Amino acid sequence: AQSVTQLDSHVSVSEGTPVLLRCNYSSSYSPSxxxxxxxPNKGLQLLLKYTSAATLVKGINGFEAEFKKSETxxxxxxxxxxxxxxxxYFCVSYNQGGKLIFGQGTELSVKP
Amino acid sequence: xxxxxxxxxxxxxxxxxxxxxxxEQHLGHNAMYWYKQSAKKPLELMFVYSLEExxxxxxxxxxxxxxxxxxxxxxxxxxxxxxxxSALYLCASSLSYSHRSYEQYFGPGTRLTVT
Numbered sequence: 001a002q003s004v005t006q007l008d009s010h011v012s013v014s015e016g017t018p019v020l021l022r023c024n025y026s027s028s029y030s031p032s033x034x035x036x037x038x039x040p041n042k043g044l045q046l047l048l049k050y051t052s053a054a055t056l057v058k059g060i061n062g063f064e065a066e067f068k069k070s071e072t073x074x075x076x077x078x079x080x081x082x083x084x085x086x087x088x089y090f091c092v093s094y095n096q097g098g099k100l101i102f103g104q105g106t107e108l109s110v111k112p
Numbered sequence: 113x114x115x116x117x118x119x120x121x122x123x124x125x126x127x128x129x130x131x132x133x134x135x136e137q138h139l140g141h142n143a144m145y146w147y148k149q150s151a152k153k154p155l156e157l158m159f160v161y162s163l164e165e166x167x168x169x170x171x172x173x174x175x176x177x178x179x180x181x182x183x184x185x186x187x188x189x190x191x192x193x194x195x196x197x198s199a200l201y202l203c204a205s206s207l208s209y210s211h212r213s214y215e216q217y218f219g220p221g222t223r224l225t226v227t
Contacts, residue, residue, distance in 0.1 A: 043218035102155045
């Protein structure tokens with residue numbers, strides 16, 4: 001069965017330092033993968049998506065993610081965190097049946 | 113957030129009330145979704161409509177009743193809810209239900225509190 005695992009429930013970084021949010025997936029075929037961000041009391045906003053084209057995907061707000069088939073990973077990175085990046089981040093896989101499979105979410109805190 | 117709108121943004125209702133949540137998408141999409149987001153739980157898909165036909169109903173209690181009168185509008189009718197139904201209800205839309213590269217666009221959600 002398809003699944004998405006976000007390895008950290010909470011990540012804390014200092015402003016200006018790199019961000020790494022980890023995601024592993026399991027799928028029997030080449031998946032479509034997404035990262036969404038959710039600020040408090042807001043809906044989910046798409047950061048970036050991978051759909052079997054370039055393995056390094058660039059998204060909005062300076063985020064990027066790399067699809068690594070050998071490691072079944074799709075980690076989200078940003079070179080320099082900003083206070084406005086504090087939010088919850090969801091790694092998501094597309095299911096062949098039309099459903100999105102959501103990870104548990106990673107809460108990112110950014111310290112001044 | 114102008115692509116998918118939801119009203120109301122906040123709703124407090126008693127267990128005997130009847131209310132409706134509304135979702136509207138201005139993106140020309142053909143699929144619409146209702147999700148429930150409870151604290152400390154993954155998003156739960158509730159219903160999916162594709163071209164105004166319900167294609168998914170994930171064992172949701174009958175006190176939740178969806179309606180999709182056209183491809184731009186989606187409603188969730190609520191009646192005799194329980195306190196555990198308190199959650200953020202998110203609406204989403206996508207260009208197509210079955211195409212793997214079409215991401216979903218989410219509305220801001222309705223924060224529902226059942227007293």
